[in-house]
Amino acid sequence: MDSAIKEILLLTDDLIFTDKVREILDPRYYKLTVASSLPDDFFSAEKNAYSLFIVDILSKSFNPLQIIDKIKNHKPSGENRILIASQNRKIENIVGPAPRVAGYLSKPVDFDELKRIASNYTGENKKILIVDDDSEFSELLKMFLSAQGWEAYAENNPARAVEAVNTLRPALLFLDIMMPGKDGFEIMQELQEKKVTASVPIIIITALKFDAYQDKGMLTGFPEMIYKELDEKFLLEQIEKKISESDDGIVSSSVKPRVLLADDQTELLMLVKETVEKAGFEVFIASDGEEAVKMVYETNPDIIIMDYNMPVKDGLTAASELKDNPLFAHIPIVIVTAFGEKQAKLRGLSMGIDDYLIKPVDTDELVARIKMVLKRNKQVLDTNPLSKLPGNPSIQARIERALSEKRKFAVLYIDLNNFKAYNDIYGFEAGDRVIKATANLLVKIAMPNENSGDFIGHIGGDDFIMVTSFEKGEQLAAKITKAFDEISPSFYKKEDAQRGYITAQDRQGNLKKFPLLAVSVAIVHNNIRELTSYAQISNIGSELKKAAKTFEKSAYVMDKRKN
Numbered sequence: 001m002d003s004a005i006k007e008i009l010l011l012t013d014d015l016i017f018t019d020k021v022r023e024i025l026d027p028r029y030y031k032l033t034v035a036s037s038l039p040d041d042f043f044s045a046e047k048n049a050y051s052l053f054i055v056d057i058l059s060k061s062f063n064p065l066q067i068i069d070k071i072k073n074h075k076p077s078g079e080n081r082i083l084i085a086s087q088n089r090k091i092e093n094i095v096g097p098a099p100r101v102a103g104y105l106s107k108p109v110d111f112d113e114l115k116r117i118a119s120n121y122t123g124e125n126k127k128i129l130i131v132d133d134d135s136e137f138s139e140l141l142k143m144f145l146s147a148q149g150w151e152a153y154a155e156n157n158p159a160r161a162v163e164a165v166n167t168l169r170p171a172l173l174f175l176d177i178m179m180p181g182k183d184g185f186e187i188m189q190e191l192q193e194k195k196v197t198a199s200v201p202i203i204i205i206t207a208l209k210f211d212a213y214q215d216k217g218m219l220t221g222f223p224e225m226i227y228k229e230l231d232e233k234f235l236l237e238q239i240e241k242k243i244s245e246s247d248d249g250i251v252s253s254s255v256k257p258r259v260l261l262a263d264d265q266t267e268l269l270m271l272v273k274e275t276v277e278k279a280g281f282e283v284f285i286a287s288d289g290e291e292a293v294k295m296v297y298e299t300n301p302d303i304i305i306m307d308y309n310m311p312v313k314d315g316l317t318a319a320s321e322l323k324d325n326p327l328f329a330h331i332p333i334v335i336v337t338a339f340g341e342k343q344a345k346l347r348g349l350s351m352g353i354d355d356y357l358i359k360p361v362d363t364d365e366l367v368a369r370i371k372m373v374l375k376r377n378k379q380v381l382d383t384n385p386l387s388k389l390p391g392n393p394s395i396q397a398r399i400e401r402a403l404s405e406k407r408k409f410a411v412l413y414i415d416l417n418n419f420k421a422y423n424d425i426y427g428f429e430a431g432d433r434v435i436k437a438t439a440n441l442l443v444k445i446a447m448p449n450e451n452s453g454d455f456i457g458h459i460g461g462d463d464f465i466m467v468t469s470f471e472k473g474e475q476l477a478a479k480i481t482k483a484f485d486e487i488s489p490s491f492y493k494k495e496d497a498q499r500g501y502i503t504a505q506d507r508q509g510n511l512k513k514f515p516l517l518a519v520s521v522a523i524v525h526n527n528i529r530e531l532t533s534y535a536q537i538s539n540i541g542s543e544l545k546k547a548a549k550t551f552e553k554s555a556y557v558m559d560k561r562k563n
Contacts, residue, residue: 007031008239011038011067012056021054024232030239037062038070052239054083060180083238101188102201102420105174109205111144113460118150118172121201121507125171130154131161131187132176132205141174158182162190165197173202199509256282257374260301262292262318263336264310272305275363276370289313293321296328300388303374305357305366308337319353327447327456330390332373336361384458386432387439395457398467399534410473410525412556413541414442414480416462417549421504421514422491434491434517435462441487442466445479470527474558477521481554484519488554491517520548521556529562 006029010021013036025032033050036059053071057064064084071082103117118128128150132138138154145152155164158179165173173191177184184204191197259281263269266287273283284299286292290312296304304322306315315335322328332354354373357366384391390398402409416438423431439458446454446466454476455467468476489497496502497516506512522544524537531537540559548557 006051007033008052008054009050010034010054010056011059011062011064012036012054013059013061014056017056021235024235025239028236038067050081052081052083054085054239057084058178058183058185060183064178085235101204103203105203105205109141114141114144115148117203118145118148121203122150122171125169127151127153127168127170128172128174129164129168129170130174130205131158131164131179131184132156132174133158133179134176158187161187162197165191165200166194169196170200173200174205175202177204201507256280257303258282258284258299258301259370260284260286260292260295260299260304260306262286262289262295262305262310262315263307264288265307272361272363272366276367279367279370281370289315289318292318296322296331300328301331303370304331304333305370306333306335308335316353324453327389327443329394334369334373384460386435387458387464389439389443389456389458389464391458392460395459395465396534398455398457399537402467403531403533408470408525408527410468410470410523410527411537411541412466412468412473412477412480413522413524413545414438414464414466415520415522415545415549417518417520417554418514419462419517421502421506421512422517424504425502426491430491437487437491438462438464438484438519441483442480445483446476470525473523473525474556477523477556477558480521481519481556484517485554488517515552518552518554520545520551520554522548523556523558525559528560 008025008030010018010032012018012034018034022032022034055064055068055071068082068084102121105114105117122128126149128145130138130141130152132141132154133156135154135156138156142152142154153164153168153170155161158176159182161175161182175184175187188202191200191202259276261269261273261276261283262285263272264287269285269287273285277283284295284301286295288310289306292304292306292310292315293313295301304319306318308315310318319333319335322331322333334355334357335353336357336359338359355369357369399411402411416434419431419434422434439456442456442464446456446468454472455465457465457467459465466476492502501513501515503511504514522541524531524540524544531540544557544559548555
């Protein structure tokens with residue numbers, strides 16, 4: 001690290017957390033300033049020279065999210081110099097070996113996800129309680145849930161939250177984790193003290209964008225950290241990584257974005273490769289369009305730079321194949337063309353090429369373009385951050401495309417059985433490994449090579465989707481169920497795998513034996529009856545999945561109804 005003193009501003013109202021951070025940073029090349037508020041004229045001062053802002057996300061004397069927005073919107077500072085952290089002794093409520101949180105919901109709310117969660121956790125008891133100091137938000141949730149047939153109630157005073165749960169006895173509690181006076185951690189702790197309230201499933205709602213707390217409290221969107229015990233080594237690694245990032249936030253000291261360069265001029269290719277590598281990227285090369293497509297399949301790069309004029313397969317033909325493949329459609333592509341190739345540009349723009357460079361290429365401009373395109377792509381990328389598979393917008397678009405083509409097709413809804421029990425016993429990190437392994441398994445089965453025309457998407461959580469031809473649908477489902485049962489025991493400790501089950505609490509708080517993880521596949525198709533909409537296909541899939549889940553091991557169910 002540079003020997004020059006780096007100035008860090010810690011924004012917190014937690015004295016214990018302040019002492020811990022100061023103890024870690026003071027012996028090193030950091031100058032730490034601590035504040036419990038940020039004056040309105042703070043960013044107008046010329047002397048502001050902080051290398052990093054650490055914001056305590058659980059502070060109560062100020063609104064951390066407003067502070068973060070203020071820093072992000074200040075051009076000399078920006079998002080790339082913010083580290084979100086905190087220390088909370090009750091974090092085991094979320095990251096412990098048997099976390100007390102049943103799930104997460106981010107603001108603004110995805111109402112399909114809200115409906116799915118509410119359906120999963122309610123039966124005869126239709127009461128749902130929303131605890132959030134934001135009255136407009138809680139009223140919006142209340143109105144939606146009430147319109148869908150639930151008995152929804154809202155409590156905007158966190159001090160009365162425990163009393164409301166005790167009185168109402170809801171089937172499900174939506175709880176904001178950051179509220180003034182009493183935060184969600186404190187409320188969860190109090191709810192655990194009584195058996196009747198401890199059994200109520202809790203869904204955390206927050207304006208932060210995250211999928212799940214990891215062991216060290218890492219959240220997505222920012223490198224947020226919430227600790228039970230502050231990890232000195234990990235905190236220093238994150239600080240050094242953040243400070244060492246380039247101004248555009250693309251190239252960091254620890255993770256190198258992958259760049260694929262494709263050009264048939266070998267000397268030029270090697271020269272550009274050397275330049276891009278010096279700029280902090282990991283570089284792969286190909287000498288023609290066909291080789292480029294194969295290299296994409298092998299290396300899954302973050303960006304592709306291809307010459308238009310190449311033998312075997314030109315740059316636009318190769319790019320067209322990649323854009324038609326759902327696994328690689330999100331990868332930005334920059335085409336290098338000669339000055340007069342106007343028609344090539346127009347053709348490329350119509351198929352989604354991200355940028356163009358004119359020969360001869362200035363290497364400094366190339367590096368700048370790579371960083372710009374990566375940054376832009378990061379902001380709009382429609383992929384699940386865990387599995388790297390296409391997300392819900394792409395899923396809906398792909399199904400609607402299948403409907404419009406008037407061909408025989410099949411949609412496979414793929415869901416894991418007993419996943420919540422597995423998460424409760426083994427923790428979220430192990431659960432994430434299962435999700436990643438499942439995604440990899442689906443890719444290997446459905447897309448054995450770069451020429452496959454099938455589609456795989458990640459709906460969220462442990463739900464996946466596949467779009468294929470009707471002829472291949474049942475065959476793929478059989479392969480998926482067989483292959484998953486083969487790898488399922490590897491997710492468990494030896495004794496659990498040999499026993500064939502784990503013991504965990506069910507949704508009612510009763511101890512129950514849960515078999516090993518299995519996969520349920522619902523096959524929706526248009527071979528017998530007409531399919532007309534995305535919603536119709538989704539509803540049929542939900543019905544069929546319930547039938548598939550009645551089997552103890554992995555199973556698939558194909559729709560055989562005529563109407």
